[in-house]
Amino acid sequence: MLKQILISIIALAGLVSAKFSFDDIKFNEYNFTQLVDHTQGSSDKRTFNQRYFVSTDYFDKDTGPVFLYICGEGTCKPPTDRGYPVMVAKVMSAMFVVLEHRFYGSSQPFEDWQTANLHYLNATLALADLANFIDYVQSSIKAQYGGNDRKVVTIGGSYPGALSAWFKAAYQDKAVAAWSSSGVIQPIRNFDLFDTDIYTATSRSGPLCPQVIQEITTYIDTAFRNHEKGKDDDYSYILRVFGIDQVKNAGDFMFFIADIFTIGVQYGGRKELCQILMSLEFTDVKNRVPVIAQYAKNQKLDFSQYDRVALQNVTYDIDKNMRQWTWQYCTEFGWFQVPADKNPMRSAYINADYWVPYCEEVFGIKIGDPNIKYYTDTYGGLDINAKNIYFVNSIEDPWQWAGMRTIHNKDTQKDLVATLIDCNDCGHCQDLKTPSDADPPALRLARDDILLKLKGWINPTTPKERLFLE
Template sequence: MARTQLLVLLAGLCLAGSDAFTQRSFQSKSEVLVTVQQDRWFMQRLDHFNGADTRVWEQRYFMNVSFSQSGGPVFLMIGGEGAANPAWMTQGTWIIYAEKMGALCLLLEHRFYGKSHPTNDMSVENLPYLSSRQALADLAHFQTVMTENLGLGDRKWVVFGGSYPGCLAAWYRIKYPHLAHAAVASSAPVKAVVNFSEYLDVVQESLARNHSDCPGTIKMASDTLLELLDYKENYGKITKDFYLCKLLVIRSKMDMAFLLDTIAEYIMDVVQYNNDNREFEGVKGGNMTINVVCDIMANESFGSPYDRYVEVIQRIMKARKEKCIEASYQQFVRDMSNIHWEGPASSGGRQWMYQTCTEFGYFQSSDSVFQPFSGFPLSYHVQQCTDIYGLAYNLSMVVGAIQQTNENYGGLNVQSSRIIFPNGLIDPWHALGINTNLSSDLLAFPIEDAAHCADMYPARPEEPPMLPAVRRDMYEQLTKWLQL
């Protein structure tokens, strides 16, 4: 899941006719690939909760009919806080399931992300149409119309999603049980919280699993960086050490917190996606793992803990092919305040932060004493909401919004059936998810040594040893439910 700062994790009705199903066996693999990765468009309502509002817009989706068999299920992958990636239409665990079960596969891009633009811009006046409630209603309208237009009859629909879309998958089953037969909610933080300080608690635990001294060494390095920031004469050194795009300037506590958070997030990302097979999505830097980070932090030949920390960040940047770090809070606010679809934060930054400020919180502060970083408290995260969206977006508003989210969906008190909740136990997001069975058909799959959404990615020999069995058990469970 993209975090607040890096956000590093979908009108004319254009549908395939019934001939697409009968012709699939005559298509070459390259033809199938082109077919499933082409943009399709669905006429969607702007406001599902105001019958007098007749405005519509074009929502992007993808479709793969290669495995579809008469009477087979329909699999719907839910897009999230970024552009829907058509690579998912031919890869991932759900595609393996689809081939075995004869499923039709659909991927619906989330409103306000990717090419799915419901409004002329992302002004504060338009952003209220960006919410999980509207996104769930998008899914319901999409399913209803597609069922009719494609002649899908009573075929059962199974929804899939990971991270925030994992929440949407669970919530869609909860709110629209007459439409979703079952759901797989991978790494889903279904409990909204304002101060998600537990995120860094899990980061520390995950770093220490095989390297007990690693979090302590990072803590020493982080504290040294904090001390260096007390003196302007160190700004040049810090700029050079961390490959900052511009000479560091600290004018306020927000400037300092932004720098510390930005650098810490490189380590946080490594932990969150440790050893996940994400290359097919175009993600770089997958070779940087917890073991690599902690091996460097333990290697005294690199110098002091601070010097080792610098080495780690430089190595991560090199693996990602990043030239420099933008560490200016003022520039960040300017970018995030740009309301245009071509703006610097339009790929998801402005949109996702709005959702965190108005629905979820999830602010990963350094307030806990059981974590290795310093300098970015809850107040820093909430201040970003105010600086970017206006004075109304303050702590009181955020607290009230998060309470409404949990009242609407139930938080950890899920009342439903036929939902699978896989969670990697290395992943910090599992702290807000379902990790024990709630009933005989609300099933948790905690996965030892696995990271964020690990169950969704293509299998490979290097993955955690539990994953193959978990994928198999999930398949067997879905098979049973589809027979009901």
Template sequence: MWSLLLTALVLCHCSEAVRLFHLGRPRGGMLGGPGGDPITTDIKEHWYKQRLDHFNPSDTRIWHQRFFVNKSYYKAGGPVFVMIGGEGEAKPDWMFQGAWIDYAKRHSALCVLLEHRYYGKSHPTPDLSVKNLAYLSSEQALADLAKFIDHMRRRFELRPTARCIVFGGSYPGSLAAWLRAKYPHLVHAAVSTSGPLIAKPDFKEYYGVVQDDLQNQDPMCVQAVGNATQQINLLLNHRLGQQTVTKLFRLCQPVDSNNSQDVASLFETLASNFAGVVQYNKDNRQFEGAKGTNITIDVVCNVMTNSNIGPPVNRLAAVNSLLLDAYDQKCLDYKYDKMVADLRNVSWDSETAEGGRQWMYQTCTEFGFFQTSSLPPHLFGDNFPVDFFYQQCIDVFGKRFNSTFVQQATKNTNILYGGFNLQMNRILFVQGSVDPWHALGITQTLREDSPAIYINGTAHCANMYPAAPSDPPQLVNARQQVESYITKWLGR
């Protein structure tokens, strides 16, 4: 459903059973932890005194924003590398792992990671009420980064010639590009990975890419998924069929075909099974859960094409059970009203405060990014169109967050940042062909001084994770290209 995301949401982190984080996978498309060898080094938290509202001089309220620092590779005169936090808790393991650390070692860089406001432990307000969420926006987050970068230069007494390069994956990938464009005097260059640059309510292309990825794996896999979707529709027309669906898919509560929102939620949840697998296919996905990281496109397609399991609907149920078991879920929680009730909780102690409520607010007020069933041939059915998501914005945040509001909000975002017409040099755009989010990103070079790297066969943020012996040659080459651009831009 969600985030950059994010992701971020991504961003993305946790394995609660609430509907928003289906099976522990945030709906944004976030960057998780690096997932390499466990870090034994004690990583100290730091706190920066930040303004609540950067755009209202009369508002003097402040709060404390969390960040991490790694000075072990830094040498006087070296650059500053800033990793941008996204729609989830900042992972301190990134301070010692990942491709950016390899680049930092080569260039003697100071490494810092700033957690995004309203995520992780960075709590600007007493709770997550709609009134307080008014200060959650990408524009405020970019101002946070600008103030923070300026502070870091003074705190570590960096030379005026020390150049700053920012890194981000998923929603932070978008932020990296926008930060370079809006604050070029502070940011010398940006590496934007898997970042969506177009705000769009009806992100129907998302499941188009998912279908293409399944098709590329095995055309029979796509056919089986489509047949299974049709069989579920037929079963839902009868009481006995509804009971069969409830049992087959291990639903926490019986399905009632008269409840259109529950039906839409069920289909969207089953579709997200495949979306999550595709989005992180064969990437370093340890942040999702130890038993689920080896579930890839070929695994689910092997299930869907295995006639020994039974008809297609049984195979689809087998995929669902595979994921439920991988994330230690006894049943599939799909009820719409429960999701809404969870997301209405404004307490920082709630499970949705780990990123769910915040990222949904950003999608309703800035980005859209709603992964709908609108694109023919409706592989996963046509039960969750964009109106389904508009209603969620209303039900969770209030009547004024309607379709007109969301449509205007996404238009404003594209005006603010420029979409694909981003006019700034020294931004490197990296996308993977398997990642559905590449449909909203720059995949080919539009201007020579801001090149694009399109990695065939890789998924979300693949180039950011630690190198592994199993990495395909094109991924190895992409990391080398990123390194060469960094070297060029640092003048080394």
């Protein structure tokens, strides 16, 4: 009987992809006048233009809720590649609003990214931006359509997933619910579990996949260590293959190398990555390097995104985000990806002692350790003090270990939900992606449960049966 029910659920959920198209949805772009400094008692009245996008195509102008999709560490655009929240908004007759994060894209408080300016880049001010913006949206809706405040659902993935949850904790009355996809709500100084997860995930393809990663990493690591001893060996060859003139710090390059493999796993491409790597089993390790360099290029990874010299560039570029994001993890969250003690997948160059000097050289000031205690004390970490939050993580996502895999706060009045999706190639923010017929059953069931729970939080009288996007 259970098997039959599951088959029915999967079949109905499969209708999603066939009956939804972004061609039917129009997003309009606007700017909102936002305060630079929300600090209580501040006399600073400076403002900047914060970009946002709105779709009212399916909005019930009388009673419809507002879905606020939070953008994070990059240029913002409507989430056409993460379309499931838009599909849920359609079902719920919601206005869909997308807000760009301060200091990213075109939402710039200052003309450049000098370190002094970056002091206004932090999650606390970003949360205040959300609160101020929601007030603006509510007043705009009432001015145009009348009625009372609308119920707001915040949505975000990864760092914005943390913002979505933290906003519900910090401004509980401004949002009825939060959807936190791969939300990294627990800042961590030395994040060795991240490295462990790369080993565990790639091992799902068999022991050869992580072995090849380790062999390539060791080969490059050894070449750099020999270079430091005055031996060229393969150092010049490696730089030439990657199209790099010079490397000031070996750790920066090994950070880049580690991320090449991380990206493949993190974003649901583990099987493809491992297929490439395992095909190199009988290839000399030196000749594997061009394959990895091409893979990095295909993933749009470039050494300049990791190089401490390149990251000192303060010039504004709408498409750049790494100086700003480096500032945030250096000063606020940590998540320093260090090698695991057992089966390490990255070089010992990027150990616990690597990170603070890296951060301080990039920004030219003394930083010390990131302010992890503040964010843990303020928002509770995995014991978050909030209610009506749906946390989603995936089994192959290395960031899951900074998120809510299971509920730690057992207070049933909080109504917190945590789902861990277990399927092949289920990575970071998997639930947000636009559904397809190829999605595994575990992912489809998780999405269906998200829809059910959000409907219940928005309208507590909703019948408690499963709901499907038609």
